[in-house]
Amino acid sequence: MSEQSTATISTVTVSINGSSVTVPEGASLKDACGVAGVEIPTLCWAANLTPANACRLCVVEVENSRTLVPSCSRQVEEGMVVQTDSERVHHSRRMVLEFLGSSVDLSQADDLARWSKAYGADPDRYGNSPARIEEEIKIQDNLYIRDYDKCVLCFKCVDACGDDAQHTFAIAVSGRGFGARISTEFDVSLPDSACVYCGNCVAVCPTNALQFKSEFDLREAAAWKPEEQTVTRTVCSYCGVGCNLEMHVQDNTIVKVTSPNDHSVTNGHLCIKGRFGWQYVQPVATE
Amino acid sequence: MADLHLTEDRASATEVAAIDAAIAAVSLDPAVVHETERLVRSGTKRKNDRRHGLLPALHALQKESGWISPGGVNHIAEVLQVPPAEAFGVASFYELFRVDGAPDQEDDVVHVCVDAACQIAGADQVIADLEAAGKQVHRSPCLGQCERPVAQFIQGRRKPDWVEADAEDELWNLPQKHDPSLKLLKRVGRIDPTSLDSYVGVGGYAALSKAFALGADQVIEEVLASGLMGRGGAAFPTGIKWQGVAGESGQKHIVVNADESEPGTFKDRTIMENDPFALIEAMTIAGFATGATKGWIYIRGEYPLATKRLEGAIVAAREAGFLGEGIARSSIDFDIEVRRGAGAYICGEETALFNSLEGFRGEPRQKPPFPTTNGLFDQPTVINNPETLLNVLDIVQDGGATYASTGTGGSNGQKLFCLSGHVNRPGTYEVEFGPTLGDLLGLAGGATGELKAVLLGGAAGSFIGPDMLELPLTMEATREAGLSLGSGVIMAFNDSTDFPAVLTRLAEFFKNESCGQCVPCRVGAVRQHEMLVRTSANPSEADSQLLNEMDQVMKDASICGLGHTASTAVRSAIALGLIGGQS
Numbered sequence: 001m002s003e004q005s006t007a008t009i010s011t012v013t014v015s016i017n018g019s020s021v022t023v024p025e026g027a028s029l030k031d032a033c034g035v036a037g038v039e040i041p042t043l044c045w046a047a048n049l050t051p052a053n054a055c056r057l058c059v060v061e062v063e064n065s066r067t068l069v070p071s072c073s074r075q076v077e078e079g080m081v082v083q084t085d086s087e088r089v090h091h092s093r094r095m096v097l098e099f100l101g102s103s104v105d106l107s108q109a110d111d112l113a114r115w116s117k118a119y120g121a122d123p124d125r126y127g128n129s130p131a132r133i134e135e136e137i138k139i140q141d142n143l144y145i146r147d148y149d150k151c152v153l154c155f156k157c158v159d160a161c162g163d164d165a166q167h168t169f170a171i172a173v174s175g176r177g178f179g180a181r182i183s184t185e186f187d188v189s190l191p192d193s194a195c196v197y198c199g200n201c202v203a204v205c206p207t208n209a210l211q212f213k214s215e216f217d218l219r220e221a222a223a224w225k226p227e228e229q230t231v232t233r234t235v236c237s238y239c240g241v242g243c244n245l246e247m248h249v250q251d252n253t254i255v256k257v258t259s260p261n262d263h264s265v266t267n268g269h270l271c272i273k274g275r276f277g278w279q280y281v282q283p284v285a286t287e
Numbered sequence: 288m289a290d291l292h293l294t295e296d297r298a299s300a301t302e303v304a305a306i307d308a309a310i311a312a313v314s315l316d317p318a319v320v321h322e323t324e325r326l327v328r329s330g331t332k333r334k335n336d337r338r339h340g341l342l343p344a345l346h347a348l349q350k351e352s353g354w355i356s357p358g359g360v361n362h363i364a365e366v367l368q369v370p371p372a373e374a375f376g377v378a379s380f381y382e383l384f385r386v387d388g389a390p391d392q393e394d395d396v397v398h399v400c401v402d403a404a405c406q407i408a409g410a411d412q413v414i415a416d417l418e419a420a421g422k423q424v425h426r427s428p429c430l431g432q433c434e435r436p437v438a439q440f441i442q443g444r445r446k447p448d449w450v451e452a453d454a455e456d457e458l459w460n461l462p463q464k465h466d467p468s469l470k471l472l473k474r475v476g477r478i479d480p481t482s483l484d485s486y487v488g489v490g491g492y493a494a495l496s497k498a499f500a501l502g503a504d505q506v507i508e509e510v511l512a513s514g515l516m517g518r519g520g521a522a523f524p525t526g527i528k529w530q531g532v533a534g535e536s537g538q539k540h541i542v543v544n545a546d547e548s549e550p551g552t553f554k555d556r557t558i559m560e561n562d563p564f565a566l567i568e569a570m571t572i573a574g575f576a577t578g579a580t581k582g583w584i585y586i587r588g589e590y591p592l593a594t595k596r597l598e599g600a601i602v603a604a605r606e607a608g609f610l611g612e613g614i615a616r617s618s619i620d621f622d623i624e625v626r627r628g629a630g631a632y633i634c635g636e637e638t639a640l641f642n643s644l645e646g647f648r649g650e651p652r653q654k655p656p657f658p659t660t661n662g663l664f665d666q667p668t669v670i671n672n673p674e675t676l677l678n679v680l681d682i683v684q685d686g687g688a689t690y691a692s693t694g695t696g697g698s699n700g701q702k703l704f705c706l707s708g709h710v711n712r713p714g715t716y717e718v719e720f721g722p723t724l725g726d727l728l729g730l731a732g733g734a735t736g737e738l739k740a741v742l743l744g745g746a747a748g749s750f751i752g753p754d755m756l757e758l759p760l761t762m763e764a765t766r767e768a769g770l771s772l773g774s775g776v777i778m779a780f781n782d783s784t785d786f787p788a789v790l791t792r793l794a795e796f797f798k799n800e801s802c803g804q805c806v807p808c809r810v811g812a813v814r815q816h817e818m819l820v821r822t823s824a825n826p827s828e829a830d831s832q833l834l835n836e837m838d839q840v841m842k843d844a845s846i847c848g849l850g851h852t853a854s855t856a857v858r859s860a861i862a863l864g865l866i867g868g869q870s
Contacts, residue, residue: 053653056805056844067851068843073653088843092807095840099810125833126814127821153803169370170292173648173803174379174386176631178813180803185294185375186357186386194292194370 014080029071029082030058038084041093041115043100044154045072046204048267049164052155057096057115061086068092090119097121102130103178105149108208112152131178140189143276144202145216146182150209153180157201157210165269170194171201199275203258203268212256225250233260236274241265243274254278291364293371296357302348306362309347310340314624337367339626341646345378346588346627353393353444354385369646380648380802382427382630383442383588390423393444398427398589400438402550402796403742403789404707404778405429408436428632428796429550429746430589433707433778434714440589448591453560461557462714462731470701471677472717475561480596483603486564492609494680498572499617501683506576507533510679512687514699519544519635519672520747520773521848522762525679528669531659532577535667539579541570542644542663542670545586545593546628546635549745550796551776554703555673557715559586559593562677563600567623569676571614572683573669574621582623583663585640588630598625632800636847637662637670639802650804651847672774674703694720697763704760706731708778709738725756727777736781740865744773746796747852749859786865787824790857794819797853808850811841815854824866831861 010025016036023032028051033040043055051073059068063081068088083089097116101123106112116123135148153173162169170193174183184193202210211219218224229250236243244263248256257275261268298306344367348359355378364371378384390396397417401410417424425442432438435452442448463469464476479485486492498506511526532539543566547555559566570582586594601623604610612620626644628634634643638652641663662668678700682690691699698720704727707713711732718727724741728734740750749770751758758764765772780789794816803809815837818830826834838854845851861867 053846054804054806056807056846059844067845070653088839091836092840092844095811095836096806096844099806099814099840102814103810127817130817131813152806153809168292170372172370172372172376174376175803176380177799177801177803178809180809183372183375185360185371188294192294194372 012076012078014076014078014082016082017084023076025076027076029060029062029069029074029076029080032076032082033060033071033084040071040084041111042072043112043152043206044156046156047261048269049156049159049204052159054153054155055096057093059089059092060084061089094119094121098123098125100152102126103132104152104207105133105147106152106207108150109152109206111206133178135181138190139213139216141191141197142213143197143272144199144213145211146190147209147211148181150207151182152207152209153182154206156204156206157182160200160204160269161195165200165267166196166198168194168196168198170196197272197276198270199257199272200269203270203275214255218250218255229255236270238273238277243270245270245274247278253282291368291370293361293364294357296361298356298358298362299352302351302356302359303362305347305351306344306359306366309343310366313340313343338369338646339644340367341369341374341377342626342629342643345374345381345384346629349384350443350445353390354388355379356389367646373647377646377648380631381588381628382425384629392423394423395444395446396423396425396442398425398430398440398442400428400430400432400436400440401426401792402429402746403780403793404433404551404713405436405438406789406792407708407780407784410437413437413439427589427630428800429548429552431547431553431556431587433551433553433705436707440591447595448588450589450591453592461561462712463716468719469717470681471674471703472557472562472715474565475557478562480561480563481599481603483564483600483607483609486562491564492568492615494683495568495571495575495609495615498575498683499615499619503533503576503578506572506683509682509687510576513678513682513690514687515675515678515682515690516698516762517672518674518678518702518775520549520744520771522772525671525675528659528671529573529577531657532579532667532669535660538581538664538666539577540663540666540668541573541577541579541582542637542640542668543570543582543584543586543676544635544637544640544670544672545584545590546640547590547673547774548587548632548635549747549774549776550793551707551742551745551778552705552774553707554705554715554775556590556593557703558673558677559590560596563593563596564604565677565680566597566673567600567604567610569679570623571609571621572679573671573676575619577669579667579669580620580622582621583644584623584625585628585634585644586625587628587634594625594627601625631802632796633802633847633849636849639847640670641668648802650802651849653846674775695759695761695763698761702760702772702775704775704777706777706779708742709735709781709784710779711735720761722760723756724751724758724760724777727760728756728779731777734779734781736783738779739782739784740780740786740860740863742776742778742780742856744771745776745778746793746856747771747848748773748776749855750863750865751859752863786860787819790860790866791816791819791824793856797849801849801853805844805846805850807840807843808845808847808853811837811845811850812853815857819857819866822867826861826867831867834858834861 013022044052053073058071060071061083062069098121138146246258259266344363379386430438515525516522634649639649643649658668797812798816841850
């Protein structure tokens, strides 16, 4: 990229809510909206993953298109006329948020709660006992837990485990329709699966369905206090790659580790050592 | 062995043999995996080379073991280099694959259709009787035999699948047999569908010769001039698709969408069982015209006779030099593979079909890009319905202009309709575009009992009342009436129909068949079904309003046509007063 002069990049001009915006060819409608200063709600989109195009929260109205268009994965075309705030767009986003709220535990999905409020979603209007995703919490090791009650099937963990980051392919979507779940083959436990415990799935999960065990234990003890946590950036000490780490610390104890999405080495992804191998910093006496 | 992680489960010797035989039968690139090969670096190439062997391998495993066993999956994963979690994810997507443990019984599984035409013919009783007799029974969505309810399909254990009704009289579903006005169905019942000589004897392969004489560009011109529109439901101009693919370079494909799963639809089965060579010839013409050398027929897994006939016809055509390298003594190469689906309505959506054939879950892709540039294996692809392709034979023979002079101007040529439900002579009917709904019902001997409603276009279509009998069944007239011909379904319901039960099942169909990829359809179809159950299919005014809101998001924001149409029939039934409106 750095060798390419900006003069050689072809650009496309589109209209976003009446404002003309010029973006590079190949940009998404969401990118164009960003340039126009319009915020687009997303769930299955992430800066470091290929758009899964599944949640449909980012839909916008494009002139002459029969249906709404997912702005995360639709490329700009010259002359597109886009509305992000029309009644149709508002309705679809509200209904998607209601559908999720009525079927999934969103209690730890902060962004979704914010969007649900903004769009006036009322997930309680689908009868007394609408079907919900009800799964036992899977605690199979000391590194992370899987609480699929909270899973919105955004595909992010699958893509992070697969060819967007780790190339381990330990998990995939199984089943169909409302019965679809994220699963290893035959739901075998993680230690029996191909999982390498990089934790990249945990890092991309938008609803806390995948959670560090350290965070889970604190939440169970009602001692999870994100407002009191500090984040310290450092470099992983294990090998010479130079991955940047963000140590999330509460009460002088590391409670989880992430990596910045915009870090050129990791793009937010780590390996088991950087992600979970912090115990040597704070040895715990074992019985 | 590369870098796949497998559990310790091992396939039995018979499973290994069955899987290896199935994989050997498909045209995979060499299945030798070098020790140094890594999933990371060659993933994409390997996907194209081998992964499309997954569905055939899973079929073989299911047949051998009665389920998709962990050991079997490990063997498949190793041979095809597919991660086992993904292989499991694919297997668990399909109705015909069992993933939740070995069956208690060794015998065959009887799939009994519970969708509308069979439901009103007493499917529940049939299922109860079979279960009382100790059979393994599976409640199935539409099996594509609506003209002979209650439809059954038997999934054989260690033997081929079959349909009892096929053995009795394969042609009783063609009431117009020997009618001289037939064009699409003119060979049905006149030829032996297992004999190439029989097909050639009535003029078979003359159209291919004519196509060679015209040249590829002119064939496309004729198809464009004919105004032929797709018969699968979307009514897209066929010539435009062909022209688009012809203009692309590299490996190209002709795919036949024979995953005929729209409830009420069975016309393509009529064609494939009785006139398989015609479909193969039409595909070959499409390949010649567009420069595609690979043809694929993706046929639904519940069509054993049609599959057998097509596979037999392909072998016969290949032996006679009509398929393979240098077909019919030309310099053109074209060959065809048949791939069986495994029970999933969504795989009739063209991009879901590509994913399924490639060995992935049958989840639709975002469009654009369209199949003409990014189709099967991400390569340029023509995808057509069998009925659509059959029209090409006459278009090539008689010229596009002649074809365009038939029909109504807005809808050219001949059309097949699937008459079922409460009519006297259910079956596949062919007419030149123009007749009304009443005319078609008349052809089928009229309704039995007092006609209350017709489901036009299938489960994705609409209910209309007897006041619509004068509606011409053309693309333009139905569009103007806010309806769709869909795949040509005309399902009649008389005054004995339990409409609340029919509509509740219809909503359950969409709930079960949603692939689950996008939120509007995955949850919306469930909420719609819940509402019908909760209200005993008697939704209040407020319920109807909520249903309209759900319909709007499914129409606007679902990825594919399944979600777009999941509420259409239910809403039409409410508007017609078939359900709801009672206090």
